[in-house]
């Protein structure tokens with residue numbers, strides 16, 4: 001789905017990506033790593049939102065910068081989600097659905113997936129932060145894209161919502177959809193992830209089948225020297 005070769009992205013003096021080479025296959029890939037490591041930049045370059053400073057990336061076999069049409073089959077939720085606040089949830093989701101060549105009726109379906117169907121006709125400025133997260137997720141799923149990118153889908157949601165969101169992802173994965181998920185909260189995805197990529201300091205630090213790298217990932221997120229609840 002994504003083939004990145006020696007990908008670099010600089011923002012002035014900031015080297016957000018410094019030679020990322022990775023192939024992301026169909027299935028569910030978790031992208032992990034520390035704050036500021038380059039995960040979101042990798043996602044945005046892969047989508048063709050940013051032009052790489054150096055190197056190449058192919059999304060579904062095409063350069064996404066030169067062939068933006070490739071994005072039609074792709075859903076995206078950014079973090080934090082940004083929306084025109086005076087529009088209603090319905091207007092926003094219809095706008096996304098039309099851009100994706102989907103039907104207006106898909107808007108209700110996507111809203112129901114994340115429990116915001118009753119808020120669709122309200123202005124986004126009145127949404128709580130939890131509802132904004134649900135709206136951004138509905139935006140990624142509207143029209144049933146084949147590949148769904150989610151940046152921090154579990155950030156700022158309550159405990160019950162975590163289970164609810166993971167259930168929706170699990171169901172859609174079961175229907176053959178592929179996911180690229182950036183998440184600090186990776187444990188709920190442990191049983192679902194096929195592959196993992198750790199990006200740190202703008203480089204790929206670790207990659208592979210998730211079950212093979214799961215122990216290393218757990219180790220990375222454990223505070224230094226602490227094991228089984230006590231200092232090692």
Ligand SMILES: Nc1ncnc2c1ncn2[C@@H]1O[C@H](COP(=O)(O)OP(=O)(O)OP(=O)(O)O)[C@@H](O)[C@H]1O
Pocket residue numbers: 011014015016033034035036037038039040041042
């Ligand atoms: N548009 C931009 N302009 C300038 N600097 C940017 C831009 N986007 C990202 N950066 C910088 O690039 C580096 C990588 O950021 P990025 O958001 O990709 O990291 P991340 O791994 O997704 O981190 P986080 O988990 O905090 O979102 C950071 O130093 C960030 O401040």
